[in-house]
Amino acid sequence: MTSAQAAEGPTKTAPRKHSWSLRTRIVAALAFTVILLSGTIAAIGLTSLQASLIQQLDGGLRALSSRVMVTSGMTGPDTPGGPGGDLVQLIDGPGVASGAVLVHVDASGASGVLLEEDFSTKQLSAEQLTAITSGWSDTPTRNITPGDGLGDYRFHIEQRGGVAMIVGLPLASVEQTISSLGINMALVAIAGCLVFGFLAAWYVRHELRPLEKVADAAEGIAETPLERGEVHLQHAEEPGPNAAGEVTRLVSGFNSMIDQVTQAFRARHDSEEKVRRFVSDASHELRTPLASIRGYSELTRRMSLELPKDAEYALGRIESESVRMTDLVEDLLLLARIDEGQELTSQPVDLTTLVSDAVNDAAVAGPDHEWLFDPEQNGAGAVTVTGDPARLQQVLVNLLANARIHTPEGTTVSVSLSEDTNWATVCVHDDGPGIPAEQLPKLFERFARGDASRTRATGSTGLGLAIIDAIVGAHGGELRVTSEPGDTSFIVRLPKK
Ligand SMILES: Nc1ncnc2c1ncn2[C@@H]1O[C@H](COP(=O)(O)OP(=O)(O)O)[C@@H](O)[C@H]1O
Numbered sequence: 001m002t003s004a005q006a007a008e009g010p011t012k013t014a015p016r017k018h019s020w021s022l023r024t025r026i027v028a029a030l031a032f033t034v035i036l037l038s039g040t041i042a043a044i045g046l047t048s049l050q051a052s053l054i055q056q057l058d059g060g061l062r063a064l065s066s067r068v069m070v071t072s073g074m075t076g077p078d079t080p081g082g083p084g085g086d087l088v089q090l091i092d093g094p095g096v097a098s099g100a101v102l103v104h105v106d107a108s109g110a111s112g113v114l115l116e117e118d119f120s121t122k123q124l125s126a127e128q129l130t131a132i133t134s135g136w137s138d139t140p141t142r143n144i145t146p147g148d149g150l151g152d153y154r155f156h157i158e159q160r161g162g163v164a165m166i167v168g169l170p171l172a173s174v175e176q177t178i179s180s181l182g183i184n185m186a187l188v189a190i191a192g193c194l195v196f197g198f199l200a201a202w203y204v205r206h207e208l209r210p211l212e213k214v215a216d217a218a219e220g221i222a223e224t225p226l227e228r229g230e231v232h233l234q235h236a237e238e239p240g241p242n243a244a245g246e247v248t249r250l251v252s253g254f255n256s257m258i259d260q261v262t263q264a265f266r267a268r269h270d271s272e273e274k275v276r277r278f279v280s281d282a283s284h285e286l287r288t289p290l291a292s293i294r295g296y297s298e299l300t301r302r303m304s305l306e307l308p309k310d311a312e313y314a315l316g317r318i319e320s321e322s323v324r325m326t327d328l329v330e331d332l333l334l335l336a337r338i339d340e341g342q343e344l345t346s347q348p349v350d351l352t353t354l355v356s357d358a359v360n361d362a363a364v365a366g367p368d369h370e371w372l373f374d375p376e377q378n379g380a381g382a383v384t385v386t387g388d389p390a391r392l393q394q395v396l397v398n399l400l401a402n403a404r405i406h407t408p409e410g411t412t413v414s415v416s417l418s419e420d421t422n423w424a425t426v427c428v429h430d431d432g433p434g435i436p437a438e439q440l441p442k443l444f445e446r447f448a449r450g451d452a453s454r455t456r457a458t459g460s461t462g463l464g465l466a467i468i469d470a471i472v473g474a475h476g477g478e479l480r481v482t483s484e485p486g487d488t489s490f491i492v493r494l495p496k497k
């Protein structure tokens with residue numbers, strides 16, 4: 001089924017949902033850059049700090065190692081034997097930090113001591129000794145985790161002959177410095193990013209506000225009906241003197257575009273007004289001469305009985321054409337007046353009686369059609385709307401005249417009336433041949449006619465539906481049509497208040 005709407009609104013592209021606003025994008029990109037940058041700086045800082053702390057530790061280790069070597073008498077490359085004194089004496093010297101470990105390895109096996117926090121010494125377990133003495137390659141310094149209560153250590157090895165002296169210092173302080181600095185840096189970075197994010201969001205919002213105003217103004221224009229009448233388009237608010245150059249350019253470009261468009265619409269409105277006034281004046285002026293032509297031709301035809309047949313026919317034609325022209329002029333005048341926005345009267349109208357009378361009149365005018373209307377169909381209550389009774393009557397007369405004129409004899413025309421809380425609906429249905437689908441979209445336009453040769457003879461002006469549409473529109477209602485062969489409905493919806 002095809003349908004035509006009284007007024008087709010401008011086609012709008014729905015805004016895409018779920019797409020990030022420009023503001024969010026800019027802030028997200030800035031925040032991402034800041035996070036990446038601070039992450040990189042923190043990583044580089046921590047790595048180089050760790051390297052320099054380990055270098056320091058290695059220095060300490062080497063110093064401790066050479067002192068142990070000297071004290072133990074293992075100075076020369078070929079100095080044989082074990083430590084000069086026992087390990088406890090070697091490690092428990094001045095300046096040795098607590099946690100230091102000393103391990104001695106020779107052919108008879110490995111032994112080692114740990115300098116505890118209270119500077120007492122403790123023998124290392126076999127498990128710890130295995131971890132410390134195994135896995136050495138060329139490098140004299142490496143990290144080992146001896147386990148069994150000892151954390152990560154840095155060890156340095158010195159070998160003389162078949163004897164090795166390994167000294168170790170705990171990595172705990174290095175690790176602690178790095179981790180606490182890392183945590184501090186992360187906290188500062190998070191706080192910094194948050195503050196930066198808020199500031200950036202505020203700043204970007206502030207800078208983009210004029211663009212939002214432009215978008216608001218553009219949306220306002222998209223919602224303004226531009227098809228006819230006087231058009232008022234809103235300018236976008238001018239940005240402040242400190243706004244970015246591009247924004248100022250955009251806003252002023254937008255506003256001058258609005259000025260141009262407004263001027264064009266004003267020119268169109270003025271010329272529409274002129275045409276309307278001309279049509280209104282011309283039809284008004286034509287009424288009197290037309291009435292005279294009609295009157296005189298009728299008079300002459302009645303008075304002169306001896307007129308030749310041809311002259312009588314000609315007078316009859318003059319009379320019928322002047323009637324048709326009077327109808328056309330009346331329709332044009334009415335349309336011009338509705339277009340001018342001439343006030344409709346506003347009073348309660350009993351639609352049931354109005355429809356009932358109109359159907360009865362139509363039945364008299366078209367006795368060869370079947371006319372159906374049951375005023376009782378919705379129960380006893382009358383349907384009432386607020387509006388102009390004369391104009392509403394014209395709507396019904398035009399619709400019923402169409403159903404009579406544009407359908408063949410024997411067609412059934414059924415009229416129904418219904419209402420809900422806010423709307424009253426009149427439907428005029430006929431089972432005639434229907435309206436061609438290609439004609440439907442332009443049906444309510446002025447001078448829209450189907451088969452001109454067929455309808456012209458029957459007093460068709462092509463203005464009937466345009467008038468209905470204008471009257472219904474002026475009442476705040478809507479006119480719709482659906483049509484296919486054998487099933488044509490014109491539906492008028494009128495607001496009750
Ligand atoms: N009930 C109908 N059945 C078939 N065609 C119709 C019907 N009503 C209107 N039309 C078509 O719509 C055209 C426009 O109608 P209208 O504006 O009233 O002008 P007019 O009746 O003066 O021709 C008609 O010429 C006719 O072709």
Ligand SMILES: [Mg+2]
Nearest residue numbers: 398402464465
């Ligand atoms: Mg008509």
